[in-house]
Amino acid sequence: MQNLASHEDWKSCFSEVAPGLLLFxxxxxxxxxxxEDIVQEAFVKFWRRNHKIENRALLYAAVRxxxxxxxxxxxxxxxxxxxxxxxxxxxxxxxxxFEDDTQRALAEAIDVLPCExxxxxxxxxxxxxxxxxxxxxxxISQNTAASRYRYALAALRNTLxxx
Amino acid sequence: xxxxxxxxxxLRKLRPAQPSPILFERxxxxxxxxxxxxxxxxxxxxxxxxxxPYKWGFGLAAAVALILFAAISMEHQQDGGKEIAQISxxxxxxxxxxxxxxxxSSDKFVPAGATRLVYNTRNEGLQFARGSGQPLRxxxxxxxxxxxxxxxxxxxSLRVSYPSEEVVLIPVSxx
Numbered sequence: 001m002q003n004l005a006s007h008e009d010w011k012s013c014f015s016e017v018a019p020g021l022l023l024f025x026x027x028x029x030x031x032x033x034x035x036e037d038i039v040q041e042a043f044v045k046f047w048r049r050n051h052k053i054e055n056r057a058l059l060y061a062a063v064r065x066x067x068x069x070x071x072x073x074x075x076x077x078x079x080x081x082x083x084x085x086x087x088x089x090x091x092x093x094x095x096x097x098f099e100d101d102t103q104r105a106l107a108e109a110i111d112v113l114p115c116e117x118x119x120x121x122x123x124x125x126x127x128x129x130x131x132x133x134x135x136x137x138x139x140i141s142q143n144t145a146a147s148r149y150r151y152a153l154a155a156l157r158n159t160l161x162x163x
Numbered sequence: 164x165x166x167x168x169x170x171x172x173x174l175r176k177l178r179p180a181q182p183s184p185i186l187f188e189r190x191x192x193x194x195x196x197x198x199x200x201x202x203x204x205x206x207x208x209x210x211x212x213x214x215x216p217y218k219w220g221f222g223l224a225a226a227v228a229l230i231l232f233a234a235i236s237m238e239h240q241q242d243g244g245k246e247i248a249q250i251s252x253x254x255x256x257x258x259x260x261x262x263x264x265x266x267x268s269s270d271k272f273v274p275a276g277a278t279r280l281v282y283n284t285r286n287e288g289l290q291f292a293r294g295s296g297q298p299l300r301x302x303x304x305x306x307x308x309x310x311x312x313x314x315x316x317x318x319x320s321l322r323v324s325y326p327s328e329e330v331v332l333i334p335v336s337x338x
Contacts, residue, residue: 010194011187018186019179036186044193097178106177125174153167160170 013053014043020127021063026095027119028067038067057133060123064137102160109159117152124149224325228310231323235272235312272312272321280307289335299332 018039025035025042042062051058096107110118116138123129123137134145283305289298309324 010190014187014190018182022182023179032180032183036182036189039182040186040190040193043190044197047194048197095180097180099176102173103177106173110174121174125171126179150167153170156174157167157170160173 010043010047017053017056017059017127020122021059023095023126024060024119024122025063025067027115027122028071034070038063038070042066056127056129057136060127060129060133060137064119106156106160109156113152113155117148117155120145120148121152121156224323225327228323228325231312231321232274232310235274270314271316272314272319275311275313275320277311278309280309281305282307287330290332298335300335302331302333304329304331 021039021043022032022035025038026032029035029038042059042065045066046059046062053059094107095111096103098104098107110121113121119138120134123134124131129137131142131145131149135142138145281304285303285305287301287303290301291298306327306329307324308327309322311323312321314320
């Protein structure tokens with residue numbers, strides 16, 4: 001019961017990883033509230049099982065698994081919401097805090113990356129996972145993880161290069 | 164320094180949106196609830212762990228005691244003996260010595276005493292018996308019963324001890 005014994009520590013752990021986890025969860029869900037639900041479930045599960053926070057890969061694997069369950073379970077609702085959003089051009093909560101137009105463009109470019117590349121970039125840049133950890137989360141080889149990362153960065157660089 | 168260092172730096176400058184303060188409250192609540200549930204599970208887990216061996220132990224000890232007692236009684240009847248075990252209904256621990264005459268046979272055990280120690284009494288509240296309007300107080304006694312036999316010739320003794328539980332309903336009269 002290591003985590004329970006020092007259960008106040010969860011706040012500092014969570015503060016550190018929460019923004020990255022939410023960004024990771026937002027890949028699969030449109031709303032920030034749904035992403036928070038997923039992150040909450042994953043983090044509480046992780047904490048209950050007394051995993052050490054150093055085993056971040058397990059935490060991301062839990063977020064991914066819960067998010068995939070969520071969209072399977074909620075696919076009908078998600079389709080309804082997606083069509084409503086496209087019809088009304090509803091405001092979607094931003095995933096980043098922008099400081100300028102360059103950052104906004106970069107965020108938009110990240111959004112249009114293929115999912116398998118985007119998740120690698122999110123884990124690598126904003127969660128500072130190693131390729132070995134990313135490979136563990138996704139069940140792929142380290143080389144594949146590194147290669148997806150490079151493809152993603154190349155795509156982003158091309159998007160941002162002045163035409 | 165790889166070719167992507169510039170874009171990596173740009174990406175790192177981009178800060179992900181912060182979680183809402185409500186998320187912290189929700190997680191705190193979920194973790195606290197889990198702590199409460201773990202304590203409760205630990206208690207019930209202990210009960211589950213102890214309850215079954217307790218029942219088995221009780222059953223086995225009672226069976227052994229009955230068999231021994233029946234065997235000894237039959238032997239005494241055959242010999243015309245009159246030894247009877249004395250059962251104390253009080254909670255004292257001192258065994259009662261049988262005043263029966265000692266046997267001369269070397270393989271004969273005679274009852275030497277019995278104790279019944281009540282180590283816990285629990286008041287389980289009032290209840291109404293079927294068809295009765297009078298309330299009954301339900302008391303559960305947890306006891307340990309010990310039976311002893313002694314071979315007067317060899318001095319050998321046999322002792323069987325087992326836990327038991329008794330529920331007693333006491334009528335409650337209104338004032």
